[in-house]
Amino acid sequence: MLNHRLILDIIKPEKFVKTAIQFLQKHAKDKKVFCALSGGIDSSATYLLLKKAKINTIPVFIDHGLMRIIKGVEEREYIKKLFPDLRVIDIRNDFLPKIYGESDAEEKRKLFKAAYSDIISKIIQEENCDLLADGTILPDIEESFGVKITDLKETMSLEEEKELMEKHIEGFVKSQHNVEIEYDVMATIQPVASLTKHQVREILKNFNMPQELIYRKAFPGPALAARIVGPVTEENLIFEKNVHDLIESSVENYYQEKYGKTMIINNDGEQEPFQVFAAISEDVLNRRVTGLVDGKRIYELPLCEKGDWDYKRLIEKASGLEGYARILYELGSNPKGKYDVLIRSINSKDARTATVTELPIELLKELTQKLLKFTQTKNVYFDVTPKPPATIEYV
Numbered sequence: 001m002l003n004h005r006l007i008l009d010i011i012k013p014e015k016f017v018k019t020a021i022q023f024l025q026k027h028a029k030d031k032k033v034f035c036a037l038s039g040g041i042d043s044s045a046t047y048l049l050l051k052k053a054k055i056n057t058i059p060v061f062i063d064h065g066l067m068r069i070i071k072g073v074e075e076r077e078y079i080k081k082l083f084p085d086l087r088v089i090d091i092r093n094d095f096l097p098k099i100y101g102e103s104d105a106e107e108k109r110k111l112f113k114a115a116y117s118d119i120i121s122k123i124i125q126e127e128n129c130d131l132l133a134d135g136t137i138l139p140d141i142e143e144s145f146g147v148k149i150t151d152l153k154e155t156m157s158l159e160e161e162k163e164l165m166e167k168h169i170e171g172f173v174k175s176q177h178n179v180e181i182e183y184d185v186m187a188t189i190q191p192v193a194s195l196t197k198h199q200v201r202e203i204l205k206n207f208n209m210p211q212e213l214i215y216r217k218a219f220p221g222p223a224l225a226a227r228i229v230g231p232v233t234e235e236n237l238i239f240e241k242n243v244h245d246l247i248e249s250s251v252e253n254y255y256q257e258k259y260g261k262t263m264i265i266n267n268d269g270e271q272e273p274f275q276v277f278a279a280i281s282e283d284v285l286n287r288r289v290t291g292l293v294d295g296k297r298i299y300e301l302p303l304c305e306k307g308d309w310d311y312k313r314l315i316e317k318a319s320g321l322e323g324y325a326r327i328l329y330e331l332g333s334n335p336k337g338k339y340d341v342l343i344r345s346i347n348s349k350d351a352r353t354a355t356v357t358e359l360p361i362e363l364l365k366e367l368t369q370k371l372l373k374f375t376q377t378k379n380v381y382f383d384v385t386p387k388p389p390a391t392i393e394y395v
Contacts, residue, residue: 002187004155008194013206020191024053027189031130033057037086039079040219042135042192045203049191058127062119065092066223069245082213091119103231105395112222121183132183136190139351149194158182196350198271215263217275226393229281229289239376243278243341246370251276254363270347273357279342279394291325292388300325309361318385326385332368337378341371344383346392354387
């Protein structure tokens with residue numbers, strides 16, 4: 001199997017779209033393409049480019065049960081409104097029992113990779129698809145391969161890629177559910193592989209897509225499993241969906257009211273907030289979570305900070321953190337609760353590095369009070385750790 005990737009330097013959206021269409025017509029003309037459409041901006045841009053290039057495409061949303069709720073609406077319903085021709089494949093009953101109880105971060109990623117590859121392979125066979133298209137972007141490539149995009153060729157075999165990855169194993173950060181997978185197709189095709197999130201958003205603007213999609217927050221491949229520290233259970237999944245929606249929608253509402261949109265480009269050129277979400281755990285201070293030191297993933301305990309709110313002091317301390325994965329600032333607690341809730345809001349240009357969003361303490365206190373209304377909430381923390389030394393997510 002081959003992998004085709006459009007490899008370009010930074011160019012204006014209009015020029016990129018024209019070049020991407022030529023790339024797609026070169027590799028996919030007169031072929032049937034399976035497109036994994038998760039609803040995120042990367043896969044959405046991929047599908048829009050395929051449609052623009054007039055490629056015969058089947059867009060598929062795989063609902064494994066770990067997707068988020070967006071302002072009270074299940075993600076698959078949300079994205080179906082944007083793309084009415086989307087085909088939804090529900091694998092919840094088969095997939096969820098496999099992940100329940102799994103706590104290891106890398107194992108969660110492997111389970112997702114297996115689930116995706118199994119269902120995609122089945123549809124590819126049923127529909128006689130020739131190619132598979134997905135929304136792999138630049139950070140996915142660099143974190144999985146440990147190389148720069150310019151070290152890759154437009155077309156490579158899996159054998160060539162594996163050899164390249166073995167040579168650069170020291171640069172590996174994490175596996176991706178959409179990288180290094182073999183399917184029963186002639187090739188995969190990745191038209192946005194050389195773009196960052198910000199550049200993808202510019203492509204969506206070029207397609208005149210609604211703001212709700214353009215400024216949609218990045219979402220991890222392993223979905224909410226990445227935001228449940230420790231084993232995933234039926235109970236904590238329901239709780240995570242609810243608190244996640246509360247935090248993401250509340251912060252987006254704050255930005256909408258203040259700036260007229262849910263994301264801005266700040267003075268440092270970052271997308272703010274690039275991601276905002278809730279993570280949950282039982283007794284998180286005694287659980288090892290992911291960190292990032294010298295480009296390597298580490299697993300260490302978090303450190304708790306209490307007392308007066310001082311954003312600059314906390315960020316400075318977290319930036320030079322040693323011996324711990326990250327610093328969590330305690331906002332409130334309910335001793336009778338069960339789950340700790342971690343508020344995470346970061347700014348970033350491309351997800352390779354990130355700063356902590358300076359949310360007003362009044363907003364954080366308001367969120368805390370709302371979270372404590374859930375009887376399951378035990379402690380509420382705000383993660384004040386940049387990337388590095390922390391990772392953005394918790395797996």
